[in-house]
Amino acid sequence: xxxxxxxxxxxxxxxxxxxxxxxxxxxxxxxxxxxxxxxxxxxxxxxxxxxxxxxxxxxxxxxxxxxxxxxxxxxxxxxxxxxxxxxxxxxxxxxxxxxxxxxxxxxxxxxxxxxxxxxxxxxxxxxxxxxxxxxxxxxxxxxxxxxxxxxxxxxxxxxxxxxxxxxxxxxxxxxxxxxxxxxxxxxxxxxxxxxxxxxxxxxxxxxxxxxxxxxxxxxxxxxxxxxxxxxxxxxxxxxxxxxxxxxxxxxxxxxxxxxxxxxxxxxxxxxxxxxxxxxxxxxxxxxxxxxxxxxxxxxxxxxxxxxxxxxxxxxxxxxxxxxxxxxxxxxxxxxxxxxxxxxxxxxxxxxxxxxxxxxxx
Amino acid sequence: xxxxxxxxxxxxxxxxxxxxxxxxxxxxxxxxxxxxxxxxxxxxxxxxxxxxxxxxxxxxxxxxxxxxxxxxxxxxxxxxxxxxxxxxxxxxxxxxxxxxxxxxxxxxxxxxxxxxxxxxxxxxxxxxxxxxxxxxxxxxxxxxxxxxxxxxxxxxxxxxxxxxxxxxxxxxxxxxxxxxxxxxxxxxxxxxxxxxxxxxxxxxxxxxxxxxxxxxxxxxxxxxxxxxxxxxxxxxxxxxxxxxxxxxxxxxxxxxxxxxxxxxxxxxxxxxxxxxxxxxxxxxxxxxxxxxxxxxxxxxxxxxxxxxxxxxxxxxxxxxxxxxxxxxxxxxxxxxxxxxxxxxxxxxxxxxxxxxxxxxxxxxxxxxxxxxxxxxxxxxxxxxxxxxxxxxxxxxxxxxxxxxxxxxxxxxxxxxxxxxxxxxxxxxxxxxxxxxxxxxxxxxxxxxxxxxxxxxxxxxxxxxxxxxxxxxxxxxxxxxxxxxxxxxxxxxxxxxxxxxxxxxxxxxxxxxxxxxxxxxxxxxxxxxxxxxxxxxxxxxxxxxxxxxxxxxxxxxxxxxxxxxxxxxxxxxxxxxxxxxxxxxxxxxxxx
Numbered sequence: 001x002x003x004x005x006x007x008x009x010x011x012x013x014x015x016x017x018x019x020x021x022x023x024x025x026x027x028x029x030x031x032x033x034x035x036x037x038x039x040x041x042x043x044x045x046x047x048x049x050x051x052x053x054x055x056x057x058x059x060x061x062x063x064x065x066x067x068x069x070x071x072x073x074x075x076x077x078x079x080x081x082x083x084x085x086x087x088x089x090x091x092x093x094x095x096x097x098x099x100x101x102x103x104x105x106x107x108x109x110x111x112x113x114x115x116x117x118x119x120x121x122x123x124x125x126x127x128x129x130x131x132x133x134x135x136x137x138x139x140x141x142x143x144x145x146x147x148x149x150x151x152x153x154x155x156x157x158x159x160x161x162x163x164x165x166x167x168x169x170x171x172x173x174x175x176x177x178x179x180x181x182x183x184x185x186x187x188x189x190x191x192x193x194x195x196x197x198x199x200x201x202x203x204x205x206x207x208x209x210x211x212x213x214x215x216x217x218x219x220x221x222x223x224x225x226x227x228x229x230x231x232x233x234x235x236x237x238x239x240x241x242x243x244x245x246x247x248x249x250x251x252x253x254x255x256x257x258x259x260x261x262x263x264x265x266x267x268x269x270x271x272x273x274x275x276x277x278x279x280x281x282x283x284x285x286x287x288x289x290x291x292x293x294x295x296x297x298x299x300x301x302x303x304x305x306x307x308x309x310x311x312x313x314x315x316x317x318x319x320x321x322x323x324x325x326x327x328x329x330x331x332x333x334x335x336x337x338x339x340x341x342x343x344x345x346x347x348x349x350x351x352x353x354x355x356x357x358x359x360x361x
Numbered sequence: 362x363x364x365x366x367x368x369x370x371x372x373x374x375x376x377x378x379x380x381x382x383x384x385x386x387x388x389x390x391x392x393x394x395x396x397x398x399x400x401x402x403x404x405x406x407x408x409x410x411x412x413x414x415x416x417x418x419x420x421x422x423x424x425x426x427x428x429x430x431x432x433x434x435x436x437x438x439x440x441x442x443x444x445x446x447x448x449x450x451x452x453x454x455x456x457x458x459x460x461x462x463x464x465x466x467x468x469x470x471x472x473x474x475x476x477x478x479x480x481x482x483x484x485x486x487x488x489x490x491x492x493x494x495x496x497x498x499x500x501x502x503x504x505x506x507x508x509x510x511x512x513x514x515x516x517x518x519x520x521x522x523x524x525x526x527x528x529x530x531x532x533x534x535x536x537x538x539x540x541x542x543x544x545x546x547x548x549x550x551x552x553x554x555x556x557x558x559x560x561x562x563x564x565x566x567x568x569x570x571x572x573x574x575x576x577x578x579x580x581x582x583x584x585x586x587x588x589x590x591x592x593x594x595x596x597x598x599x600x601x602x603x604x605x606x607x608x609x610x611x612x613x614x615x616x617x618x619x620x621x622x623x624x625x626x627x628x629x630x631x632x633x634x635x636x637x638x639x640x641x642x643x644x645x646x647x648x649x650x651x652x653x654x655x656x657x658x659x660x661x662x663x664x665x666x667x668x669x670x671x672x673x674x675x676x677x678x679x680x681x682x683x684x685x686x687x688x689x690x691x692x693x694x695x696x697x698x699x700x701x702x703x704x705x706x707x708x709x710x711x712x713x714x715x716x717x718x719x720x721x722x723x724x725x726x727x728x729x730x731x732x733x734x735x736x737x738x739x740x741x742x743x744x745x746x747x748x749x750x751x752x753x754x755x756x757x758x759x760x761x762x763x764x765x766x767x768x769x770x771x772x773x774x775x776x777x778x779x780x781x782x783x784x785x786x787x788x789x790x791x792x793x794x795x796x797x798x799x800x801x802x803x804x805x806x807x808x809x810x811x812x813x814x815x816x817x818x819x820x821x822x823x824x825x826x827x828x829x830x831x832x833x834x835x836x837x838x839x840x841x842x843x844x845x846x847x848x849x850x851x852x853x854x855x856x857x858x859x860x861x862x863x864x865x866x867x868x869x870x871x872x873x874x875x876x877x878x879x880x881x882x883x884x885x886x887x888x889x890x891x892x893x894x895x896x897x898x899x900x901x902x903x904x905x906x907x908x909x910x911x912x913x914x915x916x917x918x919x920x921x922x923x924x925x926x927x928x929x930x931x932x933x934x935x936x937x938x939x940x941x942x943x944x945x946x947x948x949x950x951x952x
Contacts, residue, residue, distance in 0.1 A: 221801075231780045
């Protein structure tokens, strides 16, 4: 018997769906083993997960809440990855967006109505995240510094800077010594839908952002250039594409989207800046997987973001209802994802099994 | 749990593990190609006509005994008999016979694509021939991988060195060195390197990292690497292409020393002078076949050029009879360096007028690539000016070159000319994607682009099922037609085409040439860089011959023979190549 691998020339949507569903089922089967070893009925656990994230009103609301930052960041990352610019620094771009929004809210908030202040805070957060994102772009094009390292390291710098702010100069007078800034003024706080933590403004912003970025990548001239850069840098040079300008704009948008997510979390959920772990919960890293699951199409991050938020919320649900350790939930998330990503292999490759001995050409 | 039941459990687990191991190894044996893993020493034993078994590199795998002063020369003679090799429909080698004796330098001469490298890759075990045998010391041998070839005593030094830049010389030589002891391998290797260095004059510091070395020194490391594995026959692929003239001379000294010690060398080259100065014998390949073989005493430059290029000149394509118009491109006093910082183009002047095709002939690597890259805005010149219709192209800016009206069919068409993973219609506007009507400042106008792509596909005979497929699934000829169509459909003022028909089949070649002539007839200017002299003679109005970054002279196809061009390509200037003498086919050697 011999197994041969061939690159697959074309895929159909039906095949994609089949592979997606198959890998999801395979992942669930593998997870079932883990559940069984923990002495939990796998069927009950998996049912609890889906009930927890999509099967109940509370679950759906929580899923959407968690999906919003993932979609915002993931769509920006998908765009950067399309140009093969490996932005691992969405976490810090989110934090810097949060810092800028906090500053704008605290300084301008008392004098402005909500209609002006909210867009202004988003704008400032976008600029903040964008500027932070442009640093690795400059470092890469002008000095040849690997963007993976620089974006990753900038994460630590931004996180420590947030800590410095909330412990030091920005420590709130009304917070009784806790390392928090003061609350944003009421005009800068986003209203939620009743009995939920979903802000409609933010929801629309995330969906529209993902769609606009999708348009940018696949319909605009800028998107054409970043796809040429991503697929063949030699051809990009040949066709006279300006690497520096394109990378700057690209990272300004990618970082800006993460900045929006930071402002959104701040204005909708937290209302004040505190430790970086509180503001972000690792969204900047989780969104990397969201972008890949969306096959680097920013518009698809709406689906993959919701899906991934569902996995997180579902994991939380079994932790409570099945009293399983928190680590089990991470195992669940990790295994489902690993299987989904493994499925990608079958989308790009065809496998043929031949009987009989190996024949050499 | 009682101890007894624990034991049973343990036993069960052990059985399970053993079973798994067995399955794993079975799976490995069946699914993977065992020979590529090197699991079995002789995976495909073959028998010759008499039925006796021949092993891979068997008969001559004697190895060197430690303590012997001079390594045993295992290859007294090597013979390739009736070698043929095809890639799809292309016959890269056809019934080639080659013989090398110990102590001999054989020159292998031919144009790009003549099949030299394929033949040597067969000898080095990288390809397996479709037909033919390889014999060492008159015994049949099968070379299925470079490992077999190295064991048999064949070493190859590639044009681009296979060295780890950040590792030291010693470490690079140790890499894959089979006889290295497990403990303290450095000690043994250092001794071996010193021995080889002094024996052949290969001076190199074993502890320096590769990136600090010059090209010549890196080549010496490659030679030591091959020799340390007891290579008796060295294949050198275009060894002087990266060297300065001084370094080349040093290399030749080393090669001569090696040959006097009983080694043999096959030197792949397309530089006639080199072959004449160092080889004992020369074999010429053309389009996959041997077109000549001679002792070096019996040939001169003119004869070699003739063997390499072939005699017959195909008939020219019909061209509109029109005088050239105004000067379009003017290049004055251009100096350009190569990536390695060596001089590539020196003090070069050229002019192309509208309605004219200027050909640039020359063996590749004489600065043509750098010249083209500079004119198309991909490389910054050291000195000199380039003006396009009076407007200067002062620094490397491909977009500016495009807006000045220069279009470019690049030499490496897959690498530069297209984006393989994008769709055909997306590729049909690469570089023009910023121009109206294909896009405005913000949005791509994919409707117009698709119409444009359809027109290109129809007008330039691109054979494709659809414009919605990834362009990488097209054949090379169709990709080239698409690129050419894209570059000339806008009726540019100047087309720069580098090796536009290289590797294409006959039909595509003819089509591309006709399109280039059509552009010229319509009043466009063309700069055509090619190694194919037939092509230059058939297509061009004027031909300039380039050698070591300079123009040796300029000729018109009707008033010149291919021998004259051949001599200029080998470095003789136009004044030296006196037409009357050239007709007597006894060209004089240049000093």
